[in-house]
Amino acid sequence: MNYKINEMFETIQGEGSFTGQPSIFIRLQGCPVGCSWCDTKHTWDVEQSDEIAIVDVLAKTQETSKWSASSEEQLLDTVKAQGWQAKHIVITGGEPCMYDLRPLCDTFENAGYSIQVETSGTFEVLVSDKCWVTVSPKINMKGGLEVLAQAIDRANEIKHPVATEHHVDELKALLNQFNANHKPVYLQPISQKQRATELAINTCIANNWRLSIQVHKYIGIE
Template sequence: MLENPINTLYPINEVFQTIQGEGIFTGVPAVFIRLQGCPVGCPWCDTQHTWEQHVSDEVALSRVTEKTQPTAQWANATAEQLVELMRQKGYSARHIVITGGEPAMYDLTQLGEALEQAGFKLQIETSGTFPLKVTDATWVTVSPKLDMPGGYMVRPDCMKRADEIKYPVAMQKHIDQLDKLLASCPPREGVSIGLQPISQRPRATELAMKVCIERNWRLSVQLHKYLNIE
């Protein structure tokens, strides 16, 4: 993690425009900025190519914006370079999603300020296992990752900062784990809690639907996978 306050560098795996497929902003046009690096190790992760940051995979920024398939290639970029990239690409979406990897490994304050000054709204998707360094206006989506191979714990301060809790589930034990987390690390009053089936299997979806109805929570179905878009 590089934290030069004058010229912070961010390891960029992808930048692309699409439709947000998860959580409260489902259906909203968005530009995704995917960062490289994540030690959490979720077994079902569909972006495992972002876990490691090898010097041998570093390329020019133009290369990562032209990807047609997932790769471990990444490029360093400053906040100013990313804002200029938004301008050059002519993206129509004004909603930016910072994801990964695990984006909270990095200080995102400078990037958030630059994007907000350029007229964008910012959302971060994080596992809640690293301290959050974001602007006050950033929408924080915490997708808690519990008992993962990396051994990282979900932080109480991340749960308190969350604007939205989006939790992946496949079976009842995941609901039980979430209940324990909410009891020990309660979010702010009124924060939206959503359940997201880990797979598209009927059993996982039926469980998520059942619990959401019982508790008046939200269902997040990963719309982009049903639409077969990125």
């Protein structure tokens, strides 16, 4: 497989079940979902004129739509060459499930890494059996894509951005639709504003859900 890579970096996972886990992020290019609050809109479009070498991706100092095509073996070699110590790989985007991620999962797992995929749930999730799948269901977005039952069923956790009660109502309806109320649910304020955070806290307490506050943004890391 060739994967279009927008970013690769080592950091601390700031969201969901793996908050605090040293992680290597692999951000893939391409996403048709169209979330209005997306903070990685530079990953949406795939233009051939934006293709660059992987060394130039690693050297990025700002967000751009530039990407590099790399196989799973080349990505593993790149991680080793960087000397990164983290053993947890987070595949994100963009929308990573536009790709068949099974070769990527297998390659890294065979080398001793754990894998986590963060997806909108609007594409079939093709990953290894051991991969941890975080579905952040994108409901009624501009792209018009539906959240898939297969994605919700495969999810190890549901992580849902919220700003208003409407977002909470949408999530509850989705969980009921797919009989997924047994899944671990994290609510994540869309912004760091007090109103969104208070809504998430109160809703988590009322429903015995969990809070995800994007720790990396509060402590000022990538």
